Amino acid sequence: MSGTSDRPGADVVAVLGAGVMGETLLSGLLRAGRAAEALLVTERRPERAQELTHRYGVRVVDTATAVQEAGTLVLVVKPQDVPSLLADVAPHLRAGTLVVSLAAGVTTAALEHGLVAGGGPHVPVVRVMPNTPALVDEGMSAIAAGTGSGPEHLDAAEALLGAVGKVVRVPEHHMDAVTAVSGSGPAYVFYVVEAMIEAGVLLGLSREVATTLVVQTVVGAGRMVAETGQHPTVLREQVSSPAGTTMAAVRVLDDHRVRAAFVTAMEAARDRSAELGRLAGS
Numbered sequence: 001m002s003g004t005s006d007r008p009g010a011d012v013v014a015v016l017g018a019g020v021m022g023e024t025l026l027s028g029l030l031r032a033g034r035a036a037e038a039l040l041v042t043e044r045r046p047e048r049a050q051e052l053t054h055r056y057g058v059r060v061v062d063t064a065t066a067v068q069e070a071g072t073l074v075l076v077v078k079p080q081d082v083p084s085l086l087a088d089v090a091p092h093l094r095a096g097t098l099v100v101s102l103a104a105g106v107t108t109a110a111l112e113h114g115l116v117a118g119g120g121p122h123v124p125v126v127r128v129m130p131n132t133p134a135l136v137d138e139g140m141s142a143i144a145a146g147t148g149s150g151p152e153h154l155d156a157a158e159a160l161l162g163a164v165g166k167v168v169r170v171p172e173h174h175m176d177a178v179t180a181v182s183g184s185g186p187a188y189v190f191y192v193v194e195a196m197i198e199a200g201v202l203l204g205l206s207r208e209v210a211t212t213l214v215v216q217t218v219v220g221a222g223r224m225v226a227e228t229g230q231h232p233t234v235l236r237e238q239v240s241s242p243a244g245t246t247m248a249a250v251r252v253l254d255d256h257r258v259r260a261a262f263v264t265a266m267e268a269a270r271d272r273s274a275e276l277g278r279l280a281g282s
């Protein structure tokens, strides 16, 4: 699937770093029908490695073994840990191995440079920004190619992430914006969910009832946006009776500049993504 299918191990995918996002991808690939034998995992924390073997039956190996055996390497460590991981990967890297990075902010140029500087060949690199709803196969990923990757490498990355949700292709200079929108996006929704549940409790509902009401409201509203094709403004207007309850609430949200807060918050996320990339050598 990495364009190197004639090579032994070409169909093996190694997930390097299995924290929140690494496990999300790993579990999704297994759900999508990928054999546990075709997956390798590396993990710095031994207790975490044990947990993953126990939970998924996958082989947890050291970095050198993963690089030697897999046709596709998926880097899922924190941006700050990317430079040292590249240094560990590079000496064992074989020409034609596909490197897919999920690290926020880290550019394909920095990834390519780190691998070559560590003594590795110039391999195809694809940068991905996924999100955690991949855990329930509703992920959103954007992908961008490095200088050494062709359409077949983007196809391979798309197949990998497509197992757990939607995939779009974007120019790499949009990746920090993508990170602010869909990468961090689930957290903004959870934040709103938390706030609405707390408000429901303040209004006298039990926490259980408030949670049921809010969660189904968010699921239903999300499906309406996705399935009706209607603009969100139209959908909001349909809920807003003249001089009714919804407009009373929306007026308060506007008074508190919630819309402007989203813009400023997402600019901060975009900027932090770029900063994390710079800290990781981009």
Ligand SMILES: NC(=O)C1=CN([C@@H]2O[C@H](COP(=O)(O)OP(=O)(O)OC[C@H]3O[C@@H](n4cnc5c(N)ncnc54)[C@H](O)[C@@H]3O)[C@@H](O)[C@H]2O)C=CC1
Pocket (backbone or CB within 6 Å): 016, 017, 018, 019, 020, 021, 022, 042, 043, 044, 045, 048, 063, 076, 077, 078, 079, 081, 084, 085, 102, 103, 104, 129, 130, 131, 132, 183, 184
């Ligand atoms: N959590 C999220 O919602 C998203 C995370 N990402 C990106 O995914 C990457 C990982 O994020 P999380 O999973 O949230 O972090 P995490 O801290 O939960 O997981 C990182 C894992 O990598 C391991 N690790 C560190 N260095 C290692 C090495 N050299 N070899 C093997 N394992 C190593 C750590 O022990 C840890 O388990 C980050 O670069 C982040 O920007 C991207 C999109 C969404």
Ligand SMILES: O=C(O)[C@@H]1CCC=N1
Pocket (backbone or CB within 6 Å): 104, 179, 183, 184
């Ligand atoms: O917060 C972060 O840095 C990562 C990247 C996007 C979502 N989580």
